[in-house]
Amino acid sequence: MMASVKSSSEKKKTMISIVGPTAIGKTALAIQLAQHFGTEIISADSRQFFKEMAIGTAKPSTAELATAKHHFIDSHTITELFSTGDFEIEGLKKLEEVFQNHDQSIMVGGSGLYVNALINGLDEMPDVDLSIREKLNKQLEDEGLAVIQNQLAELDPEYFERVDQQNPQRMIRGLEVFLSTGQKLSSMLSATKKDRPFNIIKIGLNTDRAVLYNRINSRVDQMMADGLLDEVKSLLPFRKYNALNTVGYSELFDYLDGKHSLEDAIAAIKQNTRRFAKRQLTWFRRDEEINWFEPDQSTEIIDFIERKITEK
Structure with a gap:
């Protein structure tokens, strides 16, 4: 796959991967890098694939989407199953298209399984006993x-x-x-790494935990101000779909069911988002190839990437 990306006389193309916890500023950096390198963005955020989920997934705004071409945002509907294996296949095809016209591409997202699928590939998953799935x-x-x-x-x-x-x-x-x-x-998730016909530069964003948690809390407040509750109400008929079994939606479904107050639901969203951010960092910190920066170090990040591209 992607044999056309590189000829014997050409240098390999480069994918720049941006990862980190939610609310850290990955979208802003991805757009800045896409503009600097004149290229396009592959989203690896498993919740931003779905057209019906906008506010609660912190998708790039209409203005942000207009500043750089994005792929895999609003690309599917919540009634579709879009697995990590599907993302690996479709993501590689999209990268091949991007590399036809650009030397670099940007991948950005905090969904570790999906990032891993595009960078390392997935092992063949074993068949499971469907009776066990049904029982669970x-x-x-x-x-x-x-x-x-x-x-x-x-x-x-x-x-x-x-x-x-x-x-x-x-x-x-x-x-x-x-x-x-x-x-x-x-x-089974990363027992073997598949060879990719492009170079990969890994950038991670992180900051002081208290600062990150304040950013998360502020983002949740902004989501509520932007109409997250109304968005969740509009999705009530689809609540059984897996895409909606996620932070920011589950808590408000519980509120609408009368299980707790709106104040408690908002507090739960903040707490569960902070826990999710902690798990994201646990995942990404295991990868020693990630080069970590603060979210306000965009100039340093660009300089670092330029050096790495030259070295490769």
């Missing part, structure tokens, strides 16, 4: 997510710590693989 889905319906979470935390703690614990499909996926094969899903 029934258990989820009857006993709630906490029971599933506790089982997974015991059987595959590495996977449990690395993914969105509020996402029932992710939790059940980890459990069904272990119960079907006796192998941990965490051991």
Whole structure:
């Protein structure tokens, strides 16, 4: 795949990967880099794929989207299943198109599984016993997510710590693989790296935890001011779809069900988003190839990337 990206007389193309926790400023940096290098952006945020989810996913604004061409934003509907394997295949095809006209591309997102799929590729996932999946889905319906979470935390703690614990499909996926094969899903995610016909420069953004948490809390307040509750109300008919089993939506569905107050729901969104950011950092810090910067160091980041491209 992508054999046309490079001829024997050409240097390899370069994909610049930008990762980090939610609310750290990845979108702003990606746009700045896309403008600097005159290229396009591949989004690796698994929630921004879906057209129906806008405010709660912190998608780039209309103005931001107009400043640089983005791919995989509003590309699917919540009624579609768009897996990491699908993203690997479609993402590589899109990269090939971008590299026809540009020497660099930008990938940005905080969804570790999707970033990993495009950079390292996915191992072949084993077949699972569908009766086990059915049993787990029934258990989820009857006993709630906490029971599933506790089982997974015991059987595959590495996977449990690395993914969105509020996402029932992710939790059940980890459990069904272990119960079907006796192998941990965490051991399959990056056991082998596929060769890619382009260079990869990895940039990570992070800052002081208190500063990050304040940014998260402020973003949630802004989402509510922008109409997140109305967005969630409009999605009530689709609430069973997996895309909506995520932070910012689940808590407000619970509020609409009368399970707690709006104030408590907003506090839960902030708390769960902070926990999610912590898991994102745990995931990305395992990758020693990531070069870490503060979000206000865009000049230093551009200089660093320019040097790396020259070296390669």
